[in-house]
Amino acid sequence: MKKYFILIFILLFTTGKSFSLPEFRYDDGKYIKFFQMVQIWDVYTVKNEPAGSNINSRNDIYIRRGRIGAKGKIYDNLYFYTVFAFDNIGKNEFSASTGSPNTTAGSGTDGTDNRDFYLWDLFFTWKVTGDLVNITFGYFRPQIGRESITSAFNVISFQKGLSNFNFRKHLIGRSSGRETGINIGGLKNWDLFGINYNLGFFDTNSVKISGNTNTSKVESVGDGKKWSGLITFRTAVSFGDPEIDKYTLSYKQTYFGSRNGITVGLNYSYQGKTDLFDRNEVKSIDLLLNYQNLDFVFEYDLMIRETGSVRTEDKILLAKLGLIKKLTTSEAIQLTFMFSEEEPDNKNLTAFVSQKLYDIGINYFFNGFRWKLNLHYVWGEKAYKKFSYIGAGIQLSY
Numbered sequence: 001m002k003k004y005f006i007l008i009f010i011l012l013f014t015t016g017k018s019f020s021l022p023e024f025r026y027d028d029g030k031y032i033k034f035f036q037m038v039q040i041w042d043v044y045t046v047k048n049e050p051a052g053s054n055i056n057s058r059n060d061i062y063i064r065r066g067r068i069g070a071k072g073k074i075y076d077n078l079y080f081y082t083v084f085a086f087d088n089i090g091k092n093e094f095s096a097s098t099g100s101p102n103t104t105a106g107s108g109t110d111g112t113d114n115r116d117f118y119l120w121d122l123f124f125t126w127k128v129t130g131d132l133v134n135i136t137f138g139y140f141r142p143q144i145g146r147e148s149i150t151s152a153f154n155v156i157s158f159q160k161g162l163s164n165f166n167f168r169k170h171l172i173g174r175s176s177g178r179e180t181g182i183n184i185g186g187l188k189n190w191d192l193f194g195i196n197y198n199l200g201f202f203d204t205n206s207v208k209i210s211g212n213t214n215t216s217k218v219e220s221v222g223d224g225k226k227w228s229g230l231i232t233f234r235t236a237v238s239f240g241d242p243e244i245d246k247y248t249l250s251y252k253q254t255y256f257g258s259r260n261g262i263t264v265g266l267n268y269s270y271q272g273k274t275d276l277f278d279r280n281e282v283k284s285i286d287l288l289l290n291y292q293n294l295d296f297v298f299e300y301d302l303m304i305r306e307t308g309s310v311r312t313e314d315k316i317l318l319a320k321l322g323l324i325k326k327l328t329t330s331e332a333i334q335l336t337f338m339f340s341e342e343e344p345d346n347k348n349l350t351a352f353v354s355q356k357l358y359d360i361g362i363n364y365f366f367n368g369f370r371w372k373l374n375l376h377y378v379w380g381e382k383a384y385k386k387f388s389y390i391g392a393g394i395q396l397s398y
Contacts, residue, residue, distance in 0.1 A: 035069060039394070041391055048387045062095075064091075081249075136249065141179075144232045156334065170352075172202065181202030196238070227274065256332050268282065269281060281303070320336065333365070340356070378390075
């Protein structure tokens, strides 16, 4: 059985009809909508050299991602979004796929506890002047880097590219990509042209950014007394059909053949001196092309860190290609390929290592991203050690 991939999913739906959690609407236009999103994966690990030697191939069924929350309008022009997360439930320690294993999660010490249920997003958006000026505040993703600000439920690859993971750790120190802060952003679309902008200020508090005296954490230095806020900026220009038709912090990578347009994004962040560095920056360019049945995603990230006379410039490249065909008004099938590479500077200021990631597979959509089935082969290398796995997934959003 070890040498054969076992796909175990019983489909509980056979029609294009959708199901949603309760939504409450009121006469004055206010509303509250509850929702849940889940990704269940079946991963067969073929090889996992980064985890060590003599590791057997294995099949692993687990909840890769889970989200439950609510969103709505609570006052005139004031909207909220609150989400809690539960990830990697049942993930095997030696599976080659990305994510923390279940055996190391939670507060227990015997490896039998479950993952924590924790806050993922909590923010409010005040629409000051329609879509042109919006103020968002709370706990959310700094608007920088396309892969980081795109939900894993809205990407065309099986797993997110490398522009998501160490990118976030470099920027704010935690893999969730979330931090407390405030953002001013807006959107304006004309005929065949549009611009989207975001300017944010965040109070980073991860020990991987600020440092502290906890010697049990290898990344901690100093006493944490040096402080500098994080400033982020992103502007995205669209030609042809707009990427988004109203201001939002939510993005996607395919429009199922309905968009003919291209969006180019420029990203920049800056943070001054903390106990860990004198300067921390991100410079990034990204692109989203949707033309008929073709989807193309590109991102190049340059992550700069200076400490004393030492300067590092770590680089990440990401490219995705998708070919999609609508089968009915509610169903579509898509072939995808992804390549992502991480090139470290190797001056010991960051924890970056050399990585390459490849992903080829097929996605089957019901009602857009709400219901999705996918089957992919993923392979690559981390610190020059090879890994590979076959992954099958089911995604439900309701």
